[in-house]
Amino acid sequence: MTPLPRSVRRALAAVSAWEGSMDEDMPNGRRVLLVEDEDSLNRVLTRLLDSEGYEVVSHRCPVEALHAMDSAPGSWDLLVTDVRLPGMTGLELIAAARQRQPDLAVLAISATLPPEGQGTALEPREFLHKPFTATHLFGRLTELLEGRPVRQA
Secondary structure (H helix, E strand, O other): OOOOOHHHHHHHHHHHHHHHHOOOOOOOOOEEEEEOOOHHHHHHHHHHHHHOOOEEEEEOOHHHHHHHHHHOOOOOOEEEEEOOOOOOOHHHHHHHHHHHOOOOEEEEEEOOOOOOOOOOOOOHHHEEEOOOOHHHHHHHHHHHHOOOOOOOO
C-alpha cells in the first residue's frame, strides 16, 4: 500500500483537531460544490466541510460538477475546486460555473502559485495555497460568504 502524501496526512490531522473543537449544533446550511480529483483529499475536504455544517456535494470530475449545477440551478453557495483537474482546469470550471450562476462564490485550491491569464481572473481571496489548515480554509470561506444570503436547494 502506498503511503498517503504528506499534504493529505496533514489534512487528516487538521480534521481530527478541528472536529474535536467544533460546535455540532451550528449547521450553516451553505451548499458547497467540491471538485477534487485526488480521492483521499476529496474525502478529507468533504468530511471537514460537513463537520462545519456545510451541505457538500463532491465530484472528482469537473464535467460531473457542471451537470450537478445544471440539475439544481442557482442553488449553490460556493464552488471549491482544485486547479489541476482531468478534462479541464479548475479555472475553466470556474468560468463555466459562473456562466451558469454569475454570483457564485468560488475558491480555487492548488499546490502551485495562482495561475494567471488562463481565462478566469481570480481575486487573491479566491485562491488558497496547499497545504492549508482547517483554520485557514474556514477563515477564507467566511470571508467569501460573508454577507451573502444562504441559497435554497
